[in-house]
Amino acid sequence: MKQSEKQIAFLKNIKKEKRIILLFQISLTIIFFLSWEFLSSKGYINSFIYSSPSKIIITIKDLIITNNILKHVFTTVLECLIAFILGTSLGFGIAIIFYLFPITIKIFDPFLTILNSLPKVALGPIIIIMAGANPKSIILTALLTNIIVNISTIYNGFTNTDEVKIKLFKTFKASKRQMLHYLVIPSAYPTIITSLKLNISLTLIGLLPPVGEKIFFNKCYSRY
Amino acid sequence: MNKILQVKNISKTYNTLNGEIEALKDISIDINEGDFTAIIGSSGCGKSTLFNIIIGLENKDNGIIKKNDNLKIGYMLQEDALLPYLTIFENAMIGLKIQKKDNDENKKYVLNLLKEYGLIEFINKYPKELSGGMKQRVALIRTLATRPDLLLLDEPFSALDYQSRIKVADDVYNIIKKEKKTAIMITHDIGEAISLSQVIYVFSKRPAVVKKKYNIKLPNNINSIEKRKCPEFANYYEKIWSDLDETI
Ligand SMILES: Nc1ncnc2c1ncn2[C@@H]1O[C@H](COP(=O)(O)OP(=O)(O)OP(=O)(O)O)[C@@H](O)[C@H]1O
Ligand SMILES: [Mg+2]
Secondary structure, three states, rough: HHHHHHHHHHHHHHHHHHHHHHOOOOOOOOHHHHHHHHHHOOOOOOOHHHHHHHHHHHHHHHHHHOOHHHHHHHHHHHHHHHHHHHHHHHHHHHHHHHHHHHHHHHHHHHHHHHHHHHHHHHHHHHHHHHOOOOOOHHHHHHHHHHHHHHHHHHHHHHHHHOOHHHHHHHOOOHHHHHHHHHHHHHHHHHHHHHHHHHHHHHHHHHHHHHHHHHHHOOOOOOOO | OOOEEEEEEEEEEEEEEEEEEEEEEEEEEEEEEEEEEEEEOOOOOOOOHHHHHOOOOOOOEEEEEEEEOOOOOOOOOHHHHOOEEEEOOHHHHHHHOOOOOOOOHHHHHHHHHHHHHOHHOOOOOOOOHHHHHHHHHHHHHHHHHHOEEEEEOOOOOOOOOOHHHHHHHHHHHHHHHHHEEEEEOOOOHHHHHHHHEEEEEEOOOOEEEEEEEEEEOOOOOOOOHHOOOHHHHHHHHHHHHHHHHHHO
């Protein structure tokens, strides 16, 4: 009986902590917007440059009514989603190939490093010339910005699999497919999740190039 | 007695960028069915290499391994190597799953083993909730699940502290005896080797050759802790100690 009371207290504590965390997150957000509003309305910061939450809300309302911004947002989200899914699945697939055929990573390693250090956003104009002035080139730019990082984080996750566990699987005569399915991929799960989070922001960066969206298209959010 | 495995004049040299490493020189051992055999040798002398060759993870350069074609060999590693994202039951089943033998009969067999060895309450828990000794037992059951005829144990207790080590070693020994398995165990612990085995091979330092072979004769109706108190135990201990001393 006593033990279970302790257990209840233990679980309560965990819940309490979760509530505190959430409370802090919400209040921090509110404080941020409130002080932004306050500073700009009192003229402490230049509202022309830094804007203010109320002005943003008014603009958004305006845009929804006059410019149909939801359509543009939808387009951007869709582009982002496509680039994200493509980047993740391609990165995953290529990482698997690198893992299954180690010689391929040895061959491609220097090229990947070069590609990764290129400022991908600056490639925008070239991509538009190659793919044309359409969403394809936006997606391509976004894909380029995320795929290399994707490949290398996922691949690193794969290669960090515990040697002893690999040996264990070998003693059971596991095939390469089984090894991936039951061991390598699940072990790399935390790394893959991290990579996905990173991937979202990288995809957005790729969507933002002014050369990509602003000049050529009417449907986008960076236009505003 | 029926010989379940014969290793004859095995040699093995590793090729590395820094040159060749001669691991095994001319190793011959015989394993009798039902025996618990220990291999003792200094660190890096080539003991794990021998196991890897027996189970087929490494190629040998010379020599022969004589065994029945359908002899099933199970390997228990130095670490428990339980997968943290699987439950205890799933962990115990992983070998069967890989070999596509995770049928109902085998599931029952594994559940029985888990029950028999005090793990039934933990089958839906994850490895991090178990003690070191319990994890080691799960690892043994995972190996037993595929019903091997011969077990290779590579320093199975080295990750445990001294107290639980003796206890877990005794547990594992009893499980192996009860399931009527033949086992070869690599160990650094002379006492462990004497108290558990019927035969001990002492390997020389690298490249390994068999330096001595002992047939251990201790009463077999007492547990390994009591065996340590027999006068013969100290005798064997001293002999093997000096064998190893010379090889270092
Ligand atoms: N895959 C490998 N490639 C190259 N050298 C190896 C390889 N595996 C083992 N060796 C070398 O062979 C020798 C014997 O190694 P092994 O692992 O068989 O020793 P061991 O007797 O099991 O040692 P320990 O008691 O420390 O586990 C060592 O010198 C080791 O460095
Ligand atoms: Mg070893």
